[in-house]
Amino acid sequence: MSSWLKRAALAAAAVTLVGAVGLEASMAQGDPIAQRKALMKSNGDAMKAIKAVVDAKGPTAPVVPEAAKIASNLKSAAAHFPAGSDTGDTKASPDIWKNLDEFKKLDESSTAAAMKLEASAKKGDAAVVAADFGELGKSCGACHQKYRLK
Numbered sequence: 781m782s783s784w785l786k787r788a789a790l791a792a793a794a795v796t797l798v799g800a801v802g803l804e805a806s807m808a809q810g811d812p813i814a815q816r817k818a819l820m821k822s823n824g825d826a827m828k829a830i831k832a833v834v835d836a837k838g839p840t841a842p843v844v845p846e847a848a849k850i851a852s853n854l855k856s857a858a859a860h861f862p863a864g865s866d867t868g869d870t871k872a873s874p875d876i877w878k879n880l881d882e883f884k885k886l887d888e889s890s891t892a893a894a895m896k897l898e899a900s901a902k903k904g905d906a907a908v909v910a911a912d913f914g915e916l917g918k919s920c921g922a923c924h925q926k927y928r929l930k
């Protein structure tokens with residue numbers, strides 16, 4: 781590797797590290813509303829990346845890390861809805877805390893849909909990936925419809 785390339789690679793690694801530390805820091809600050817919005821925004825970005833692959837009908841490999849990211853985001857999402865976090869700069873419906881079990885179930889089934897998409901993306905059949913992407917999208921919508929205010 782030329783020294784220029786080495787420096788470029790080091791710089792890129794440093795940026796990634798700073799990004800990760802920044803996210804950790806905002807998590808540590810304990811603002812659950814900001815945390816869950818950041819997780820959800822990451823879901824939205826990942827869905828956009830997956831949609832581009834689906835529209836192009838593959839290859840499906842780039843979907844694998846995006847679906848894995850969504851699954852991981854959703855797994856930790858429920859922890860960022862503590863009681864009382866329905867006031868402030870949030871669109872979370874107060875109904876979440878009336879039906880917390882159902883909310884968590886919707887979160888789990890959306891997580892499962894993301895894991896299913898991750899698995900089909902690994903196998904590489906673009907038609908199956910498109911179908912699983914559709915199911916995942918529906919699972920996001922199922923929760924938003926009930927528990928995210930307009």
Ligand code: HEC
Binds near residue numbers: 813818827850887919
């Ligand atoms: C179990 C419920 C649930 C599931 C499942 C869910 N969401 Fe959300 N989502 C919410 C709630 C509640 C909010 C509002 C959070 C707030 O404003 O505090 C939200 C907000 C968002 C936002 C707006 C974030 C912002 O910047 O304000 C995006 C984008 C989003 N979700 C994308 C997704 C995607 C994509 C999926 C599926 C892969 C998904 N969500 C799955 C409940 C869910």
